[in-house]
Amino acid sequence: MAMASEREKCVTGIEGLDNILGGGIPTKNIVLVTGTPGTGKTALAFEFLVRGAIGGENGVLITTVEAKSKLLENIPPLVFYDEKALGKRLTIMTLRDLLDEAGISSGKVDEPVMDMLITMLEKLVSSTKAKRLVIDSIDTILPDRKNERLNTYFLTKLSEMLHGQGTTAILVSKAASADSGIGSVVDGIIQMSNLERKGDLLRTMQVPKMKGAAHSRAKFVIDLTTAGVLVTTLLKGGI
Numbered sequence: 001m002a003m004a005s006e007r008e009k010c011v012t013g014i015e016g017l018d019n020i021l022g023g024g025i026p027t028k029n030i031v032l033v034t035g036t037p038g039t040g041k042t043a044l045a046f047e048f049l050v051r052g053a054i055g056g057e058n059g060v061l062i063t064t065v066e067a068k069s070k071l072l073e074n075i076p077p078l079v080f081y082d083e084k085a086l087g088k089r090l091t092i093m094t095l096r097d098l099l100d101e102a103g104i105s106s107g108k109v110d111e112p113v114m115d116m117l118i119t120m121l122e123k124l125v126s127s128t129k130a131k132r133l134v135i136d137s138i139d140t141i142l143p144d145r146k147n148e149r150l151n152t153y154f155l156t157k158l159s160e161m162l163h164g165q166g167t168t169a170i171l172v173s174k175a176a177s178a179d180s181g182i183g184s185v186v187d188g189i190i191q192m193s194n195l196e197r198k199g200d201l202l203r204t205m206q207v208p209k210m211k212g213a214a215h216s217r218a219k220f221v222i223d224l225t226t227a228g229v230l231v232t233t234l235l236k237g238g239i
């Protein structure tokens with residue numbers, strides 16, 4: 001029987017994550033990074049872009065939660081992030097800027113607004129030659145988890161766009177759980193969680209799904225450090 005040829009990988013550059021994924025995220029995948037506030041979603045997604053920039057891959061960050069200035073202030077100092085050298089590879093925009101540029105003023109994101117948003121994203125990804133896209137978070141674009149038709153519409157269109165551009169995406173969400181409709185449409189899920197152990201609140205990371213990759217499904221303890229996300233321990237039973 002012929003072996004399926006291995007998918008090309010987007011090496012995230014986050015060593016522990018690449019190990020879990022067996023090399024990286026299969027290129028052009030849409031990966032949902034989900035978890036409650038404070039679990040390290042933004043840290044992981046931002047490092048994904050910075051590591052890409054270090055490796056010569058341009059990235060786009062669409063932030064919906066914070067003003068651009070506030071976001072940059074809140075990013076903890078990563079020892080390997082040299083803004084002078086890497087800043088030109090990273091394009092950071094707020095969703096509001098993107099919508100304003102498209103002339104979209106209404107708060108409601110329906111199919112026509114989604115079409116315009118995807119067109120704007122495509123222009124941005126194409127003009128910056130971005131190989132990595134992060135949207136942090138998608139909760140304002142897809143506010144109704146139960147509206148599977150609309151959510152699937154957006155994710156399918158986004159997937160088509162990413163395939164055309166050869167771009168790999170991380171979508172951050174605090175609301176879309178792995179077993180939600182959104183979780184079933186995306187190509188991969190990275191689940192970030194808290195774990196209380198002996199009075200400490202640890203952070204964990206787990207990959208329940210990643211199309212095109214032979215990956216670990218174990219839960220790992222992570223540390224957020226100035227050297228980035230460190231995957232420290234493999235949790236075993238009895239903890």
Ligand SMILES: Nc1ncnc2c1ncn2[C@@H]1O[C@H](COP(=O)(O)OP(=O)(O)O)[C@@H](O)[C@H]1O
Pocket residue numbers: 035036037038039040041042043044076077078224225226227228
């Ligand atoms: N590299 C880092 N070093 C130390 N602390 C960090 C680092 N990155 C993030 N943190 C802290 O961890 C917390 C959660 O990180 P964040 O990525 O913002 O979580 P989320 O996006 O899931 O809400 C924040 O309070 C932040 O200050």
Ligand SMILES: [Mg+2]
Pocket residue numbers: 041042043
């Ligand atoms: Mg965040």
